[in-house]
Amino acid sequence: MRLDTQFMLDSIPIILKALPVTAFISVFSMLLGGLLGLLIALIRYYKIPVLDRLFRVYVSLIRGFPLMVQLYLAYFGLPFYINMYCQSVGIDNLAKNIPPLAFAVFAFSVNTSAYVSEVFRSALDSLDKGQREACSSIGMTSFQTMAHILLPQAMVAAIPNLVNLFLGNIKASTLAYMISVHEMMGVAVVLANRAYNYLEIYIVTAVIYWLLCVLLERVFARMEFRFSRYKVRV
Amino acid sequence: MIRVTNVHKKFKDLEVLRGVDLEVKDGEVISILGPSGSGKTTLLRCINFLEKADEGEMEIGDRKYSLKYATKKQKLEVQRKTAMVFQLNNLFANKTVLENVTIGLTVVQKMNKADARRVAVRYLEKVGLGDRLSSYPAQLSGGQQQRVGIARALALNPSVILFDEPTSALDPELVGEVLSVIRQVAEEHITMVIVTHEMAFARDISDKVVFMDGGVVVESGTPEDIFLNPQKERTVQFLQRFRQVGEAVK
């Protein structure tokens, strides 16, 4: 089978035009999911009654569901409840004005939060208890201990895993085309549909995502190096 | 003055402290000796509220606390009046040498940054680390780390500093530098309780020596009383074992 190389080259700039959408989904779901995940990790670290158990179930469910199912649940399920709510308070159906992109970001954020919470929890657990005791021994409150000593170190310990999650998110964001979000994959598939050049398009998208990930890996590796300087013996 | 009375502590079925009394006058240096497992560390940890005693009272100055029922607020109050130097120094890995010392001053005592820095530098110079302010703990030797730990405790100007075997995790060639810093601090009449296995050192610097075994204070007195004229059989045995080990090493 001959590949249509001209088509492949021509498709690259068109697909890249949708890079901002892919970036938007990945970055915002990482930020929102990261914050929520951190909150969950803290709740579980301090074993706050009720909430601790609640989020244990949450994390287990989210990690057990296929991401696609979460995406569909958000896209088809949420509008139903939003409608119900709108009707009950007598306002116009809001859901139909919400762009699919928002549901995608929502679903990916929720998904990310479960994984991030586990990353932070194990990072916090990995810190030796000596430093915590040293904080107590000089009269730091548990909040001060968390803010000045534990969290900064846990953040650094978590960087490699967070980077993996983020790269995973970029690739997972391709699923968003299933709910008609025009991110890179969505655009690529539309291109291919015209003349059935699926093979060409999949090769091009694979290379684009791969290059994107390699580039980001480099950037983040440098970042991690900077932040973990305190661990290095010189 | 700090005084603890009738401290009891159990771990599951193991009775580690069985009614310990200890009094430290202002400016006094007290050494606690005793075989491994006799409860020395546990006693210090109970005083510092790192461990909750099953029974016992404590007085610091004119304030009284229950070691068992102290509230969170009282615990913080005690922890702010006491400081601990750990066997493993437990320095804050993400903070520089300077920050390790200033953090207690700025965060806990709410001192402003410039003052905290001045105080911290003074104590770090005292322990001989004035030139390592911006190093991180991982970049220091064990002895240097331990000296930062001592500066961190000193800077807080606590009513008492509790040392738990500050040299026993160190390589032999580093023990000397840490002991000499502690000796220097002792000479300034800072109130200290030191758990140590360094007998000669304890004899030199202490105003009072306490011998513990099996969760109780067996005997206490001046260094001369304990080292030259011990009254209790268990103290004699303990010291004898140490002399033998000491001679074997020589």
Ligand SMILES: Nc1ncnc2c1ncn2[C@@H]1O[C@H](COP(=O)(O)OP(=O)(O)OP(=O)(O)O)[C@@H](O)[C@H]1O
């Ligand atoms: N958190 C704990 N849980 C259970 N047992 C403990 C705990 N901490 C200490 N113990 C036990 O209590 C006893 C006294 O321990 P402690 O550390 O106070 O002894 P020590 O006098 O400091 O000994 P060493 O000279 O070896 O440091 C030991 O038998 C120890 O195993």
Ligand SMILES: [Mg+2]
């Ligand atoms: Mg001990």
